Amino acid sequence: MKTIALSWRYLWSRPLNAALNVLLLSLGLASITFLLLVSFQLSRAFDKDLQGIDVVVGAKGSPMQLILCGVFHIDVPTGNIPLKALATLKAHPLVQSVIPISLGDNLRGFRIVGTSHDYIPHYQATLAQGADWNAPMQVVAGATVARKLGLQLGMQFAGSHGLGNGGHLHGDTLYTVVGILAPSDTVLDRLLVTDTASVWKVHEDYSAQTAEDRATMEAEREITLALVQYKTPLAAMSFPRYINTSTQMQAAAPAVEISRLLNMLGVGTDVLRAFAGVLLLTAGLSVFIALWNAVRERRADLALFRMLGATPAKIVSLLLGEALWLGLLSAILGVAGGQGLTLLIGWMLQLDNSLLIGGIAWPSELWLVPLLACGVSLAAALLPALGAYRVSVLELLQDR
Amino acid sequence: MIQTRSLTFNYPGAAPLQFADLDAAQGALVLLSGPSGCGKSTWLALVAALVVPASGTLNVAGQDLTRLQRARADAWRAHAIGFLPQKLHLSSALTVEQNLGMAQWAAAEPEDRTRIHATLNQLGIADLAARKPAQLSGGQAQRVALARAVLLQPKIILADEPTASLDDASAHSALTLLLDTAQRLQATLVIATHDNRVATLIASSARAADCIALKLMQPAQLAQPAQEIRA
Numbered sequence: 001m002k003t004i005a006l007s008w009r010y011l012w013s014r015p016l017n018a019a020l021n022v023l024l025l026s027l028g029l030a031s032i033t034f035l036l037l038v039s040f041q042l043s044r045a046f047d048k049d050l051q052g053i054d055v056v057v058g059a060k061g062s063p064m065q066l067i068l069c070g071v072f073h074i075d076v077p078t079g080n081i082p083l084k085a086l087a088t089l090k091a092h093p094l095v096q097s098v099i100p101i102s103l104g105d106n107l108r109g110f111r112i113v114g115t116s117h118d119y120i121p122h123y124q125a126t127l128a129q130g131a132d133w134n135a136p137m138q139v140v141a142g143a144t145v146a147r148k149l150g151l152q153l154g155m156q157f158a159g160s161h162g163l164g165n166g167g168h169l170h171g172d173t174l175y176t177v178v179g180i181l182a183p184s185d186t187v188l189d190r191l192l193v194t195d196t197a198s199v200w201k202v203h204e205d206y207s208a209q210t211a212e213d214r215a216t217m218e219a220e221r222e223i224t225l226a227l228v229q230y231k232t233p234l235a236a237m238s239f240p241r242y243i244n245t246s247t248q249m250q251a252a253a254p255a256v257e258i259s260r261l262l263n264m265l266g267v268g269t270d271v272l273r274a275f276a277g278v279l280l281l282t283a284g285l286s287v288f289i290a291l292w293n294a295v296r297e298r299r300a301d302l303a304l305f306r307m308l309g310a311t312p313a314k315i316v317s318l319l320l321g322e323a324l325w326l327g328l329l330s331a332i333l334g335v336a337g338g339q340g341l342t343l344l345i346g347w348m349l350q351l352d353n354s355l356l357i358g359g360i361a362w363p364s365e366l367w368l369v370p371l372l373a374c375g376v377s378l379a380a381a382l383l384p385a386l387g388a389y390r391v392s393v394l395e396l397l398q399d400r
Numbered sequence: 401m402i403q404t405r406s407l408t409f410n411y412p413g414a415a416p417l418q419f420a421d422l423d424a425a426q427g428a429l430v431l432l433s434g435p436s437g438c439g440k441s442t443w444l445a446l447v448a449a450l451v452v453p454a455s456g457t458l459n460v461a462g463q464d465l466t467r468l469q470r471a472r473a474d475a476w477r478a479h480a481i482g483f484l485p486q487k488l489h490l491s492s493a494l495t496v497e498q499n500l501g502m503a504q505w506a507a508a509e510p511e512d513r514t515r516i517h518a519t520l521n522q523l524g525i526a527d528l529a530a531r532k533p534a535q536l537s538g539g540q541a542q543r544v545a546l547a548r549a550v551l552l553q554p555k556i557i558l559a560d561e562p563t564a565s566l567d568d569a570s571a572h573s574a575l576t577l578l579l580d581t582a583q584r585l586q587a588t589l590v591i592a593t594h595d596n597r598v599a600t601l602i603a604s605s606a607r608a609a610d611c612i613a614l615k616l617m618q619p620a621q622l623a624q625p626a627q628e629i630r631a
Contacts, residue, residue, distance in 0.1 A: 003505070006502075006505060009493050009494060009498070009533065010491075010493055012493070013491075018405065042514075046507065139428035222423030272621065291607070300487065300489050301489050301491055304475070304483075304485060304489040305502065305506050306450075306506075307448065307450075307476045307477070307481075307485070308477075308478060308502065308503050308506035308507065308548075309474050309475060309476075309478020309479070309481075309503075309506045309507045309508075310458045310478075310506035310507075311474045311475075314505075314506070314508075393445065393448075393450045394441060394445055394451070396489075397444055397445060397486060397560060398441045400504070
């Protein structure tokens with residue numbers, strides 16, 4: 001019989017003990033897996049959605065809110081900025097490109113975003129069906145939106161006022177689906193993208209009572225915010241300050257705000273990490289106690305194996321084999337548990353369409369988990385293994 | 401097959417143990433007796449190459465144990481010595497067949513189930529192969545332990561108190577089985593015991609004539625004349 005097979009049998013000769021140890025170890029490992037996955041998926045989502053956006057310009061208010069609203073579409077706007085400002089931004093010598101974003105309506109909780117033709121190419125998204133819009137009130141649907149709402153080309157729908165589900169229905173002005181995007185793993189997946197003019201049209205049709213009203217509203221047209229890309233990284237030194245001091249708008253740098261956000265989350269993850277650490281330590285201790293008792297109970301059996309000709313190294317390998325099995329089983333269960341928990345959280349977030357995490361992922365850091373599992377169980381096995389190494393056969397002979 | 405001369409062994413802080421000389425040929429029967437503390441266990445450990453004598457010579461199964469490298473002692477023991485412990489120490493997690501497999505595992509031999517079944521068959525317990533030790537009677541368990549001891553066909557069988565805690569009838573059958581098995585294997589059998597029934601049973605058996613009695617004495621009594629001890 002192979003040593004590793006024997007270790008397996010010995011491990012399960014005390015099934016309750018073995019199961020409890022596997023459970024304890026897996027809980028700690030699952031927490032660590034969960035933490036690794038969430039931070040991996042968050043930073044991947046941040047990186048993808050933030051690509052090529054150097055600064056976000058919008059109404060004054062919380063800069064983080066501006067970023068969460070304008071880039072990730074998980075918060076409400078700080079207000080609106082005049083359309084005229086867009087031209088000013090575009091004309092600024094440090095600015096490479098500007099993408100306008102207008103918010104205000106949703107379809108069953110998915111945001112309808114009025115923007116320019118630059119928005120979709122910005123994320124290198126491609127159309128799976130149909131074509132880009134060429135007139136107001138035509139809409140290109142993100143992959144997730146189309147799948148969840150069953151949108152098809154040519155379908156017409158009315159937007160609801162507001163950004164959450166259940167606002168007033170703009171029944172008079174209907175959108176038409178002209179394109180559906182292929183999944184891009186970016187924020188576009190859960191947006192309905194249309195021309196900026198669509199958003200004006202919907203609200204002017206809805207609010208304007210007379211032709212005079214309409215003229216006034218056209219003169220005061222606004223957008224919600226603008227995504228700005230610099231010509232040179234040096235612009236980061238002066239451009240935000242110029243916006244913040246010389247205009248009625250604010251400029252928020254995503255990099256700064258996201259690191260601030262991660263810092264705030266950091267307290268939470270630190271607590272979770274400490275918790276996982278305590279769990280792992282407890283598990284390590286429990287494995288230690290189990291193996292220590294195993295050596296004590298089986299001292300005579302181990303001595304007998306020596307009498308049968310087993311070398312001390314062989315006896316030790318039997319014990320380390322048990323520890324390795326524990327580590328391996330717990331690693332498998334822990335990683336599966338962590339992935340499951342992430343999937344669950346992702347599924348829950350998906351319900352309010354603010355999906356940033358979810359799905360099975362295997363970042364390279366995750367290899368740390370099985371390593372940690374085997375490390376903890378082997379470390380716990382060291383002292384018991386030493387005890388097994390020193391088992392004296394004379395004790396067996398003198399055991400009367 | 402076992403030859404000892406002026407064998408001594410020292411435990412730290414205790415009087416040195418001195419052992420009477422022995423010449424036992426291949427297939428001989430040795431009855432090792434003496435009061436507790438006289439060094440029976442130590443003598444067994446010496447013959448099994450588990451400890452090294454302080455002085456004297458020790459030849460077992462054609463090997464000079466005083467010259468055997470420690471690293472090779474385990475492999476040598478696995479093949480030369482079959483050991484039947486007083487407490488049987490069958491692993492409760494394993495079946496009878498797997499318990500015998502442990503002997504092959506310990507000896508770093510490939511698993512050989514044919515041999516395991518042949519050995520079980522010879523001892524009349526082939527039908528117990530799949531049982532766990534907890535499902536065995538005392539007599540069956542002892543047969544399994546004996547099967548484990550002789551699986552690798554050792555030249556020497558060391559039996560430590562094989563009749564302890566057995567009633568007269570069981571002691572008789574256990575001893576008969578042990579003698580028969582050793583004879584079939586042509587193995588030298590050493591029975592370490594302080595059970596007087598063993599000597600009596602052997603005296604009335606066919607092996608009475610070739611039995612060598614090796615009596616060990618308390619270290620403290622060595623200084624005294626031999627007659628007094630026997631008295």
